[in-house]
Amino acid sequence: MxxxxxxxxxxxxxxxxxxxxxxxxxxxxxxxxxxxxxxxxxxxxxxxxxxxxxxxxxxxxxxxxxxxxxxxxxxxxxxxxxxxxxxxxxxxxxxxxxxxxxxxxxxxxxxxxxxxxxxxxxxxxxxxxxxxxxxxxxxRMGAEPLDPSWGGRELATSLAGRKGPIKPLLLDQSVVAGVGNIYADESLFRAGIHPRRAAPTLSAAEVERLAESIRAVLGEAVGGGGTTSEEYVDLHGAAGRYTPRVYDRGGAPCHACGAALERIRLGGRGTVFCPVCQLASAL
DNA sequence: ATAGCGCCCTGGTGGC
DNA sequence: TGCCACCAGGGCGCTA
CATH class of the missing domain: 3.20.190.10 (MutM-like, N-terminal)
Structure with a gap:
Protein backbone atom coordinates (compact mmCIF):
# COMPACT_ATOMS: atom_id res chain seq x y z
CA MET A 1 0.00 0.00 0.00
CA ARG A 140 -7.13 17.33 10.12
CA MET A 141 -3.81 16.03 8.78
CA GLY A 142 -1.15 15.85 11.46
CA ALA A 143 2.43 17.05 11.27
CA GLU A 144 4.86 15.78 8.64
CA PRO A 145 7.25 13.39 10.42
CA LEU A 146 10.10 14.14 8.02
CA ASP A 147 9.83 17.87 8.69
CA PRO A 148 13.10 18.81 10.46
CA SER A 149 11.16 20.36 13.33
CA TRP A 150 9.22 17.18 14.09
CA GLY A 151 10.27 14.85 16.91
CA GLY A 152 9.39 13.31 20.24
CA ARG A 153 7.96 16.50 21.65
CA GLU A 154 5.55 16.86 18.73
CA LEU A 155 4.56 13.20 18.86
CA ALA A 156 3.92 13.47 22.59
CA THR A 157 1.66 16.47 21.98
CA SER A 158 -0.30 14.58 19.31
CA LEU A 159 -0.73 11.59 21.62
CA ALA A 160 -1.76 13.65 24.63
CA GLY A 161 -5.20 12.60 25.83
CA ARG A 162 -5.35 9.67 23.42
CA LYS A 163 -6.04 6.29 24.93
CA GLY A 164 -5.77 2.80 23.54
CA PRO A 165 -2.98 0.81 21.87
CA ILE A 166 -0.23 2.79 20.20
CA LYS A 167 -0.33 1.03 16.83
CA PRO A 168 -3.82 2.17 15.72
CA LEU A 169 -2.93 5.69 16.86
CA LEU A 170 0.06 5.71 14.53
CA LEU A 171 -2.33 4.90 11.69
CA ASP A 172 -4.45 7.93 12.59
CA GLN A 173 -3.41 10.55 10.05
CA SER A 174 -4.16 13.34 12.50
CA VAL A 175 -1.46 11.98 14.83
CA VAL A 176 1.31 11.56 12.25
CA ALA A 177 0.88 12.30 8.56
CA GLY A 178 1.59 9.52 6.09
CA VAL A 179 2.24 6.52 8.34
CA GLY A 180 0.36 3.40 7.25
CA ASN A 181 0.37 -0.23 8.22
CA ILE A 182 3.86 -1.05 6.94
CA TYR A 183 5.69 1.80 8.60
CA ALA A 184 3.69 1.67 11.83
CA ASP A 185 4.86 -1.93 12.34
CA GLU A 186 8.40 -1.10 11.24
CA SER A 187 8.67 1.93 13.51
CA LEU A 188 7.39 0.06 16.57
CA PHE A 189 9.82 -2.78 15.90
CA ARG A 190 12.73 -0.38 15.57
CA ALA A 191 11.70 1.37 18.78
CA GLY A 192 11.25 -1.93 20.62
CA ILE A 193 7.70 -1.04 21.60
CA HIS A 194 4.86 -3.57 21.64
CA PRO A 195 2.02 -2.55 19.30
CA ARG A 196 -0.56 -3.18 22.05
CA ARG A 197 1.11 -0.84 24.52
CA ALA A 198 -1.46 1.69 25.71
CA ALA A 199 -0.32 5.10 24.53
CA PRO A 200 -0.62 6.78 27.96
CA THR A 201 1.79 4.22 29.45
CA LEU A 202 4.64 5.20 27.13
CA SER A 203 7.42 7.03 28.92
CA ALA A 204 8.81 10.27 27.51
CA ALA A 205 11.93 8.35 26.51
CA GLU A 206 9.86 5.77 24.67
CA VAL A 207 7.90 8.42 22.80
CA GLU A 208 11.17 10.06 21.86
CA ARG A 209 12.56 6.72 20.67
CA LEU A 210 9.38 6.05 18.71
CA ALA A 211 9.55 9.43 16.98
CA GLU A 212 13.20 8.83 16.09
CA SER A 213 12.29 5.40 14.75
CA ILE A 214 9.47 6.77 12.62
CA ARG A 215 11.81 9.32 11.10
CA ALA A 216 14.57 6.76 10.54
CA VAL A 217 12.29 4.16 8.98
CA LEU A 218 10.52 6.66 6.73
CA GLY A 219 13.84 8.21 5.76
CA GLU A 220 15.34 4.87 4.83
CA ALA A 221 12.26 3.93 2.84
CA VAL A 222 12.28 7.21 0.93
CA GLY A 223 15.96 6.61 0.21
CA GLY A 224 15.08 3.18 -1.16
CA GLY A 225 12.30 4.52 -3.34
CA GLY A 226 9.58 2.87 -1.25
CA THR A 227 8.83 -0.64 -0.11
CA THR A 228 9.06 -3.66 -2.37
CA SER A 229 5.51 -4.96 -2.65
CA GLU A 230 3.02 -6.10 -5.20
CA GLU A 231 0.86 -3.09 -4.53
CA TYR A 232 3.33 -0.34 -5.27
CA VAL A 233 5.36 0.65 -8.31
CA ASP A 234 6.95 3.97 -9.18
CA LEU A 235 6.11 6.24 -12.13
CA HIS A 236 7.85 3.88 -14.51
CA GLY A 237 6.43 0.68 -13.09
CA ALA A 238 9.52 -0.27 -11.06
CA ALA A 239 9.29 -1.73 -7.56
CA GLY A 240 10.71 -0.01 -4.47
CA ARG A 241 13.91 -1.28 -2.83
CA TYR A 242 13.11 -0.90 0.86
CA THR A 243 12.68 -4.24 2.61
CA PRO A 244 10.53 -4.27 5.77
CA ARG A 245 11.93 -6.04 8.83
CA VAL A 246 8.64 -7.27 10.26
CA TYR A 247 5.74 -6.22 8.04
CA ASP A 248 4.13 -9.23 6.35
CA ARG A 249 6.73 -11.55 7.95
CA GLY A 250 4.52 -13.20 10.56
CA GLY A 251 6.02 -16.56 11.60
CA ALA A 252 9.42 -15.77 10.10
CA PRO A 253 12.48 -15.28 12.36
CA CYS A 254 13.21 -11.86 13.78
CA HIS A 255 16.26 -10.35 12.10
CA ALA A 256 17.47 -9.13 15.49
CA CYS A 257 16.95 -12.10 17.82
CA GLY A 258 15.72 -15.02 15.73
CA ALA A 259 12.44 -15.45 17.59
CA ALA A 260 9.35 -16.16 15.49
CA LEU A 261 7.55 -12.92 14.62
CA GLU A 262 3.94 -12.85 15.77
CA ARG A 263 0.98 -11.77 13.72
CA ILE A 264 -2.10 -10.38 15.44
CA ARG A 265 -5.08 -8.25 14.52
CA LEU A 266 -5.15 -4.82 16.06
CA GLY A 267 -7.64 -2.10 15.24
CA GLY A 268 -8.81 -4.22 12.34
CA ARG A 269 -5.33 -4.31 10.81
CA GLY A 270 -2.84 -7.12 10.44
CA THR A 271 0.04 -6.41 12.81
CA VAL A 272 3.44 -8.13 13.01
CA PHE A 273 5.90 -7.72 15.83
CA CYS A 274 8.72 -9.52 17.66
CA PRO A 275 7.51 -10.84 21.02
CA VAL A 276 11.05 -10.70 22.36
CA CYS A 277 12.40 -7.40 21.03
CA GLN A 278 9.13 -5.58 21.58
CA LEU A 279 8.80 -6.18 25.30
CA ALA A 280 5.49 -7.94 25.74
CA SER A 281 6.26 -7.86 29.46
CA ALA A 282 5.74 -4.09 29.47
CA LEU A 283 2.04 -4.48 28.66
C1' DA B 1 -16.14 13.71 21.77
C1' DT B 2 -14.26 9.69 20.51
C1' DA B 3 -13.97 4.75 19.60
C1' DG B 4 -15.58 0.93 16.95
C1' DC B 5 -17.50 -1.03 12.92
C1' DG B 6 -19.25 -1.57 8.12
C1' DC B 7 -18.38 -0.22 3.64
C1' DC B 8 -16.04 0.29 -0.79
C1' DC B 9 -13.49 -3.60 -4.39
C1' DT B 10 -11.06 -7.48 -6.54
C1' DG B 11 -7.19 -10.90 -6.75
C1' DG B 12 -5.38 -14.52 -4.25
C1' DT B 13 -5.92 -18.38 -1.25
C1' DG B 14 -7.58 -22.33 1.24
C1' DG B 15 -11.07 -25.76 1.82
C1' DC B 16 -14.02 -29.15 -0.02
C1' DT C 1 -10.04 -29.80 -11.15
C1' DG C 2 -13.26 -26.40 -10.11
C1' DC C 3 -15.87 -23.67 -7.33
C1' DC C 4 -16.72 -20.62 -3.66
C1' DA C 5 -16.42 -18.41 0.70
C1' DC C 6 -13.34 -15.66 2.74
C1' DC C 7 -9.60 -12.35 3.52
C1' DA C 8 -6.79 -8.11 3.03
C1' DG C 9 -6.86 -3.11 3.74
C1' DG C 10 -7.11 3.37 4.08
C1' DG C 11 -10.17 6.33 5.20
C1' DC C 12 -14.89 7.90 5.57
C1' DG C 13 -19.34 7.94 7.70
C1' DC C 14 -22.45 6.13 10.76
C1' DT C 15 -23.55 4.47 15.39
C1' DA C 16 -23.09 3.95 20.38
Missing part, protein backbone atom coordinates in the same frame (compact mmCIF):
# COMPACT_ATOMS: atom_id res chain seq x y z
CA UNK A 2 1.40 3.40 -0.85
CA UNK A 3 2.34 5.31 2.29
CA UNK A 4 4.48 8.40 2.82
CA UNK A 5 7.71 7.02 1.30
CA UNK A 6 5.96 5.68 -1.77
CA UNK A 7 3.98 8.89 -2.32
CA UNK A 8 7.12 10.95 -1.71
CA UNK A 9 8.95 8.85 -4.31
CA UNK A 10 6.20 9.57 -6.81
CA UNK A 11 6.26 13.24 -5.87
CA UNK A 12 9.99 13.51 -6.50
CA UNK A 13 9.67 11.80 -9.84
CA UNK A 14 6.84 14.06 -10.90
CA UNK A 15 8.54 17.19 -9.57
CA UNK A 16 11.44 16.46 -11.91
CA UNK A 17 9.31 15.94 -14.96
CA UNK A 18 5.97 17.72 -15.11
CA UNK A 19 6.12 21.28 -13.70
CA UNK A 20 5.70 23.75 -16.55
CA UNK A 21 3.84 21.27 -18.70
CA UNK A 22 0.33 22.06 -19.84
CA UNK A 23 -2.47 19.52 -19.71
CA UNK A 24 -3.91 19.23 -23.20
CA UNK A 25 -6.53 16.55 -22.68
CA UNK A 26 -8.01 14.19 -20.13
CA UNK A 27 -9.44 10.72 -20.63
CA UNK A 28 -11.79 9.37 -17.99
CA UNK A 29 -12.14 5.62 -18.30
CA UNK A 30 -13.56 5.06 -14.82
CA UNK A 31 -15.36 7.98 -13.21
CA UNK A 32 -15.35 6.27 -9.81
CA UNK A 33 -11.89 7.70 -9.29
CA UNK A 34 -13.37 11.22 -9.37
CA UNK A 35 -15.30 10.37 -6.19
CA UNK A 36 -18.41 12.23 -7.19
CA UNK A 37 -16.83 15.11 -9.06
CA UNK A 38 -18.37 15.46 -12.50
CA UNK A 39 -16.18 14.64 -15.45
CA UNK A 40 -16.93 18.01 -17.03
CA UNK A 41 -15.81 19.91 -13.94
CA UNK A 42 -12.65 17.80 -13.74
CA UNK A 43 -11.98 18.47 -17.39
CA UNK A 44 -12.68 22.20 -17.14
CA UNK A 45 -10.26 22.57 -14.25
CA UNK A 46 -7.43 20.58 -15.79
CA UNK A 47 -7.38 20.92 -19.57
CA UNK A 48 -5.47 24.02 -20.62
CA UNK A 49 -3.86 24.44 -17.21
CA UNK A 50 -0.16 24.43 -16.41
CA UNK A 51 1.41 22.26 -13.73
CA UNK A 52 2.96 24.63 -11.20
CA UNK A 53 4.71 22.12 -8.95
CA UNK A 54 4.12 18.84 -7.13
CA UNK A 55 3.45 18.82 -3.39
CA UNK A 56 2.69 16.09 -0.89
CA UNK A 57 0.71 16.17 2.33
CA UNK A 58 0.64 12.86 4.18
CA UNK A 59 -0.37 10.32 1.56
CA UNK A 60 -1.97 12.95 -0.68
CA UNK A 61 -0.31 14.30 -3.78
CA UNK A 62 -1.36 17.90 -4.30
CA UNK A 63 -0.53 19.42 -7.65
CA UNK A 64 -1.38 23.11 -8.11
CA UNK A 65 -2.58 23.96 -11.60
CA UNK A 66 -2.60 27.46 -13.09
CA UNK A 67 -4.98 28.51 -15.81
CA UNK A 68 -3.81 30.87 -18.57
CA UNK A 69 -6.07 33.59 -17.13
CA UNK A 70 -4.31 33.57 -13.74
CA UNK A 71 -0.82 32.20 -14.36
CA UNK A 72 0.48 33.25 -10.95
CA UNK A 73 -2.25 31.83 -8.75
CA UNK A 74 -3.31 28.18 -8.78
CA UNK A 75 -6.84 27.91 -10.08
CA UNK A 76 -7.22 24.34 -8.91
CA UNK A 77 -5.29 21.54 -7.24
CA UNK A 78 -5.05 18.05 -8.61
CA UNK A 79 -5.64 15.96 -5.46
CA UNK A 80 -4.56 12.35 -5.67
CA UNK A 81 -4.85 9.64 -3.02
CA UNK A 82 -3.85 6.13 -4.07
CA UNK A 83 -5.46 4.36 -1.09
CA UNK A 84 -4.66 0.65 -1.32
CA UNK A 85 -4.11 -0.16 -4.97
CA UNK A 86 -3.87 3.08 -6.89
CA UNK A 87 -0.90 3.67 -9.19
CA UNK A 88 0.42 6.72 -11.00
CA UNK A 89 2.31 5.96 -14.17
CA UNK A 90 4.10 8.30 -16.54
CA UNK A 91 4.10 7.10 -20.12
CA UNK A 92 6.18 8.58 -22.94
CA UNK A 93 3.21 8.56 -25.26
CA UNK A 94 0.04 6.72 -26.10
CA UNK A 95 0.38 3.12 -24.97
CA UNK A 96 -2.04 0.28 -24.37
CA UNK A 97 -4.20 0.63 -21.27
CA UNK A 98 -5.25 -2.27 -19.08
CA UNK A 99 -8.62 -2.93 -17.52
CA UNK A 100 -7.71 -0.96 -14.40
CA UNK A 101 -6.94 2.26 -16.20
CA UNK A 102 -9.08 5.04 -14.70
CA UNK A 103 -7.87 8.50 -15.73
CA UNK A 104 -5.23 9.85 -18.11
CA UNK A 105 -3.86 13.38 -18.21
CA UNK A 106 -2.28 14.13 -21.59
CA UNK A 107 0.62 16.58 -21.42
CA UNK A 108 1.74 19.04 -24.08
CA UNK A 109 4.95 17.12 -24.70
CA UNK A 110 2.98 14.02 -25.62
CA UNK A 111 3.54 12.16 -22.37
CA UNK A 112 0.64 10.81 -20.38
CA UNK A 113 0.15 10.73 -16.62
CA UNK A 114 -2.09 7.79 -15.87
CA UNK A 115 -4.04 6.81 -12.82
CA UNK A 116 -4.61 3.07 -12.47
CA UNK A 117 -6.64 1.57 -9.68
CA UNK A 118 -7.60 -2.06 -9.32
CA UNK A 119 -10.00 -1.45 -6.46
CA UNK A 120 -11.18 2.06 -7.38
CA UNK A 121 -10.71 3.11 -3.78
CA UNK A 122 -8.25 5.80 -4.76
CA UNK A 123 -9.22 9.27 -5.84
CA UNK A 124 -8.16 11.86 -8.35
CA UNK A 125 -10.02 15.15 -8.27
CA UNK A 126 -9.42 18.73 -9.33
CA UNK A 127 -10.40 20.87 -6.36
CA UNK A 128 -10.44 24.59 -5.71
CA UNK A 129 -8.67 25.84 -2.60
CA UNK A 130 -11.94 26.23 -0.61
CA UNK A 131 -13.00 22.73 -1.63
CA UNK A 132 -9.66 21.36 -0.49
CA UNK A 133 -10.09 23.04 2.88
CA UNK A 134 -13.30 21.06 3.21
CA UNK A 135 -11.61 17.72 2.73
CA UNK A 136 -11.57 16.49 6.32
CA UNK A 137 -8.63 14.19 5.88
CA UNK A 138 -6.52 17.10 4.70
CA UNK A 139 -7.84 19.63 7.18
Missing amino acids: PELPEVETLRRGLEQSIPGRHITDVLIANAKSLKGQSGSVFRDRTVGSRVVRVDRRGKYLLIPLASPATPDTPSAFLCVHLKMRGQLLLKDGPAPVDRYHCVTLVLDDGRELRFHDMWTWGEMRALTEPEMAGVGGLA
